[in-house]
Amino acid sequence: MLQTKTKKILFDEIAEQLDTHPDICIRSYYKALSSLDLNGDSRLINVISASFLKRPNYTSKLFVNLIYRATQYIMLYEYRHSSFHEFGEKEWIDLLKKLENDNDLLIKFEELITKETTQTTIFQRYLAPKVLISMFFNNYEISVLDLGCGLNIGLPGIEQNEEFNIVEDNTTDNLITKYMNDKVHIKKGVAVDIGDPKDKKDWAMACGFYPQEMYMFAQVAEFTKNLWGRTNVKFKKANVYNVSQYLEENEKFDVIIASTMFYQHENLDDVEILLQKLSQNHLTQNGIIIINDFMVVSESKFRWGSSWFDKKGEGYKYLTGVMVKGVAYEAFKWGNGRCNKVVDGKDIKTITKIAKDSKSNFK
Ligand SMILES: C[S@@+](CC[C@H](N)C(=O)[O-])C[C@H]1O[C@@H](n2cnc3c(N)ncnc32)[C@H](O)[C@@H]1O
Numbered sequence: 001m002l003q004t005k006t007k008k009i010l011f012d013e014i015a016e017q018l019d020t021h022p023d024i025c026i027r028s029y030y031k032a033l034s035s036l037d038l039n040g041d042s043r044l045i046n047v048i049s050a051s052f053l054k055r056p057n058y059t060s061k062l063f064v065n066l067i068y069r070a071t072q073y074i075m076l077y078e079y080r081h082s083s084f085h086e087f088g089e090k091e092w093i094d095l096l097k098k099l100e101n102d103n104d105l106l107i108k109f110e111e112l113i114t115k116e117t118t119q120t121t122i123f124q125r126y127l128a129p130k131v132l133i134s135m136f137f138n139n140y141e142i143s144v145l146d147l148g149c150g151l152n153i154g155l156p157g158i159e160q161n162e163e164f165n166i167v168e169d170n171t172t173d174n175l176i177t178k179y180m181n182d183k184v185h186i187k188k189g190v191a192v193d194i195g196d197p198k199d200k201k202d203w204a205m206a207c208g209f210y211p212q213e214m215y216m217f218a219q220v221a222e223f224t225k226n227l228w229g230r231t232n233v234k235f236k237k238a239n240v241y242n243v244s245q246y247l248e249e250n251e252k253f254d255v256i257i258a259s260t261m262f263y264q265h266e267n268l269d270d271v272e273i274l275l276q277k278l279s280q281n282h283l284t285q286n287g288i289i290i291i292n293d294f295m296v297v298s299e300s301k302f303r304w305g306s307s308w309f310d311k312k313g314e315g316y317k318y319l320t321g322v323m324v325k326g327v328a329y330e331a332f333k334w335g336n337g338r339c340n341k342v343v344d345g346k347d348i349k350t351i352t353k354i355a356k357d358s359k360s361n362f363k
Pocket residue numbers: 117118119120121122123125147148149150151154192193194195238239240241258259260261264
């Protein structure tokens with residue numbers, strides 16, 4: 001009975017993602033998955049729904065996303081197959097049936113969806129934080145804390161002034177284009193994640209690409225290795241809700257970034273309390289918190305729980321927000337979490353003014 005109810009929740013979410021995911025190959029994957037359990041007897045679907053029950057704190061949206069990432073991990077590291085961007089429903093059904101009939105691989109798959117968390121890390125997402133850092137602090141020496149750093153390439157990439165991809169910049173004052181190549185000066189960087197990027201590299205890389213992006217795999221692997229060798233950003237393995245225990249007492253940062261992390265969290269009251277504590281205990285007087293996420297900004301607060309995509313992946317649902325002195329503002333709205341297309345957030349004029357005033361106070 002429980003399994004039937006669980007399957008219904010999962011299949012409803014699969015249907016939603018089948019309709020809205022931006023990647024056509026992933027939509028075909030969800031189509032294949034949804035056609036697998038016609039008689040209610042698919043071993044794979046039974047493993048999936050039993051695993052979902054073991055993760056009471058995981059939303060169906062995140063879990064369905066995780067199922068795809070785990071399949072991609074199996075494709076890359078077990079089947080050694082990386083060019084599946086042309087897979088349609090039939091190819092995915094064949095693949096899923098093969099997985100279902102392989103005991104060892106099915107156990108591996110189950111382990112991934114029971115224990116792992118989606119760890120997609122995209123350097124391009126750190127473009128907006130870099131632009132805001134430049135708007136608020138010019139190239140003054142600043143300290144930055146990155147929460148939920150994933151592979152830990154975002155803050156090191158900003159620190160090393162790595163180039164970002166050009167974007168379709170539809171902001172009124174072309175703010176992204178204007179600031180994207182400015183040099184910033186990070187004198188201290190600390191990055192935090194619940195998983196150590198060095199232990200989780202394969203998993204994070206398996207999460208990091210849509211099938212149509214897989215051609216960038218080797219390039220990102222090289223970029224990551226190279227940055228890790230050069231960066232001065234210190235990594236700390238910690239749950240962000242206990243982050244104070246891993247910092248010096250009263251250790252303060254000019255900027256705290258949380259990119260694409262809070263959407264994974266169930267208890268949104270805890271998120272709000274954490275943001276308050278960070279503001280009080282770990283931000284300098286002119287410090288700011290920058291958040292990238294699938295969220296909305298309403299009544300001066302960040303709010304999570306909104307959908308990730310509209311039909312076929314469109315809809316500017318991925319935002320960059322900035323919190324100044326406890327007040328949340330909407331800075332930029334992105335075409336999606338890949339951050340290649342941007343429009344003004346509703347508060348961008350206010351932010352530009354605050355940044356200008358704040359810069360003149362910064363010592
Ligand atoms: C989707 S990845 C985002 C990575 C990177 N910040 C980016 O935007 O590309 C989310 C990361 O948040 C981490 N995370 C989620 N909840 C966390 C928590 N409570 N404490 C520390 N890290 C957490 C996950 O392990 C994962 O690496």
